[in-house]
Amino acid sequence: MQLYGxxxxxxxxxxxxxxxxxxxxxxxxxxNLRSGDHLxxxxxxxxxxxxxxxxxxxxxxxVQSMAIVEYLDExxxxxxxxxxxxxxxxxxxxxxxxxxxxxxxxNNSGVLDYMKNEMQLDxxxxxxxxxxxxxxxxxxxxxxxxxxxxxxRFCHGDxxxxxxxxxxxxxxxxxxxxxxxxxxxxxxxxxxxxMKIEAFEAxxxxxxxxxxx
Amino acid sequence: MQLYGxxxxxxxxxxxxxxxxxxxxxxxxxxNLRSGDHLxxxxxxxxxxxxxxxxxxxxxxxVQSMAIVEYLDExxxxxxxxxxxxxxxxxxxxxxxxxxxxxxxxNNSGVLDYMKNEMQLDxxxxxxxxxxxxxxxxxxxxxxxxxxxxxxRFCHGDxxxxxxxxxxxxxxxxxxxxxxxxxxxxxxxxxxxxMKIEAFEAxxxxxxxxxxx
Numbered sequence: 322m323q324l325y326g327x328x329x330x331x332x333x334x335x336x337x338x339x340x341x342x343x344x345x346x347x348x349x350x351x352x353n354l355r356s357g358d359h360l361x362x363x364x365x366x367x368x369x370x371x372x373x374x375x376x377x378x379x380x381x382x383x384v385q386s387m388a389i390v391e392y393l394d395e396x397x398x399x400x401x402x403x404x405x406x407x408x409x410x411x412x413x414x415x416x417x418x419x420x421x422x423x424x425x426x427x428n429n430s431g432v433l434d435y436m437k438n439e440m441q442l443d444x445x446x447x448x449x450x451x452x453x454x455x456x457x458x459x460x461x462x463x464x465x466x467x468x469x470x471x472x473x474r475f476c477h478g479d480x481x482x483x484x485x486x487x488x489x490x491x492x493x494x495x496x497x498x499x500x501x502x503x504x505x506x507x508x509x510x511x512x513x514x515x516m517k518i519e520a521f522e523a524x525x526x527x528x529x530x531x532x533x534x
Numbered sequence: 535m536q537l538y539g540x541x542x543x544x545x546x547x548x549x550x551x552x553x554x555x556x557x558x559x560x561x562x563x564x565x566n567l568r569s570g571d572h573l574x575x576x577x578x579x580x581x582x583x584x585x586x587x588x589x590x591x592x593x594x595x596x597v598q599s600m601a602i603v604e605y606l607d608e609x610x611x612x613x614x615x616x617x618x619x620x621x622x623x624x625x626x627x628x629x630x631x632x633x634x635x636x637x638x639x640x641n642n643s644g645v646l647d648y649m650k651n652e653m654q655l656d657x658x659x660x661x662x663x664x665x666x667x668x669x670x671x672x673x674x675x676x677x678x679x680x681x682x683x684x685x686x687r688f689c690h691g692d693x694x695x696x697x698x699x700x701x702x703x704x705x706x707x708x709x710x711x712x713x714x715x716x717x718x719x720x721x722x723x724x725x726x727x728x729m730k731i732e733a734f735e736a737x738x739x740x741x742x743x744x745x746x747x
Contacts, residue, residue, distance in 0.1 A: 369681075370632060370674035381621055384678075385635065388627035395620045407608045408594055414601035418634075419583060422598065426639045435666065446653055453648065461583035465597075468582075 322347040323377040325367065327354045328529035331425060331490035332386035333374040337529075338486050339390045341520035343397040347376075351531035354430055372431075387421050390486060402483045413477045416465060416484035420491045424458035428494065448498065455491070455500045459508060462488075467507040474514050481515055489515050493526065535560040536590040538580065540567045541742035544638060544703035545599035546587040550742075551699050552603045554733035556610040560589075564744035567643055585644075600634050603699060615696045626690045629678060629697035633704045637671035641707065661711065668704070668713045672721060675701075680720040687727050694728055702728045706738065 324340065324347050326333030340347050352358045352373050359371045368375040368384050376383045376392075383389045394402040403410045426432070428451050436442045436450070466472045476484035492512045495502060502509055515521045526532055537553065537560050539546030553560050565571045565586050572584045581588040581597050589596045589605075596602045607615040616623045639645070641664050649655045649663070679685045689697035705725045708715060715722055728734045739745055 369677035370636070370671075372636070378621070383621075383624045383628060385628040385631040387631055387635070388624050391627055392620055392624035395623065407605055408591070408596075410608065411596045411601050411605035414604055415596060415598040418598040418600055421631075422600070422635050422639050423583070423585070426635050427645065432640065435663070439662070439666075440653075440655065440659055442653065449652070450648070453652075458583075464582035 323350050325350045325352050325375040326373045327352055328526045328532040330373045331494050334490035335386045335486050336374045336389050337524035338521055339393045341524055343393055413482055413484050416476055417487045419458050420487040424454050427454040451498045452500050455495045459505050463505045463508050476511050485515050489521055536563050538563045538565050538588040539586045541739045541745040543586045544707050547703035548599045548699050549587045549602050550737035551734055552606045554737055556606055626695055626697050630700045632671050633700040637667050640667045664711045665713050668708045672718050676718045676721050689724050698728050702734055
């Protein structure tokens with residue numbers, strides 16, 4: 322498999338964690354979002370949306386990180402990213418999507434670029450925007466994690482899963498934008514537990530081949 | 535089951551379509567986003583994120599529309615929302631998430647309210663913002679649908695599935711904001727095919743009990 326990604330992309334970071342947890346070997350093909358590689362015709366021929374990550378599997382190219390992580394879970398069942406019961410699976414997917422739908426898409430580089438270039442919003446406005454969506458999402462996550470007996474050492478039980486795969490990259494992003502994480506002790510406890518696992522640590526931005534630039 | 539929703543919420547619209555396709559009876563509990571019902575303490579006790587939809591299943595409350603639709607698909611297998619093969623499932627989830635992650639979250643009412651109230655952006659700016667994300671997402675979807683033999687009468691094959699469940703509400707939204715849909719003949723063909731099905735038609739905003747207000 323070939324993973325088209327960018328060291329700092331938190332969506333690519335999710336897929337790197339998933340590949341590592343499943344012990345799937347892959348090649349990294351860097352797509353530099355800062356120099357606009359993702360918008361070039363040759364990359365759009367691979368992924369018409371012009372976003373990372375994309376995962377090439379034989380002749381097929383998979384797009385959208387959450388779809389890719391679910392694919393890896395279906396094709397490499399161990400260790401599972403979702404619990405066995407349907408209600409538990411819905412809980413984990415719900416936690417994951419609070420990040421994947423309601424935090425990350427609002428704060429990605431394409432959105433911030435649009436706001437800066439098309440709306441002439443200044444850095445202060447962008448910072449407040451960024452922190453607002455992190456805080457709203459993390460407030461909900463903290464309540465859902467702290468208030469539910471299904472939370473364990475990780476977001477759901479005692480093994481890392483889909484929600485943790487989304488949480489860790491989002492915490493990296495939140496730190497990069499100096500978000501206040503003190504109100505989220507439950508969430509941060511799960512983050513710290515994940516970062517003790519090699520699959521998460523190896524996937525972090527600083528450890529990617531394109532991070533040196 | 536009780537569905538907490540709002541007639542105009544396109545995330546709730548997805549769940550209504552899914553419930554109808556699965557022939558699952560449910561009660562509607564309207565949560566008026568215009569009068570701020572979703573932010574009241576009693577609703578936040580149900581859904582800490584203060585968003586719709588939520589689906590009450592016995593003592594449990596499920597949040598996040600995509601997690602809810604997958605739950606319904608797992609617990610009510612017929613008709614399936616995802617194809618049987620893992621690559622097909624990844625394709626459908628990828629198409630669906632282009633809408634669920636990269637169009638809808640940028641254009642929902644909470645985001646538009648923030649931009650108006652906290653950033654003092656005018657209606658013209660909001661309109662351009664809205665149309666930009668619809669166009670970027672629909673451009674990618676049109677390319678992925680038109681360029682793939684797996685597309686059939688619907689987004690994947692000849693039965694409606696997860697991608698169609700996301701597409702139809704997004705087209706309703708796009709029309710409400712006067713987006714140009716002429717560049718998307720393949721996508722609109724699938725939309726029209728869906729709207730001939732009672733499950734989709736009955737789920738549309740105008741047919742909801744809270745639409746009259």
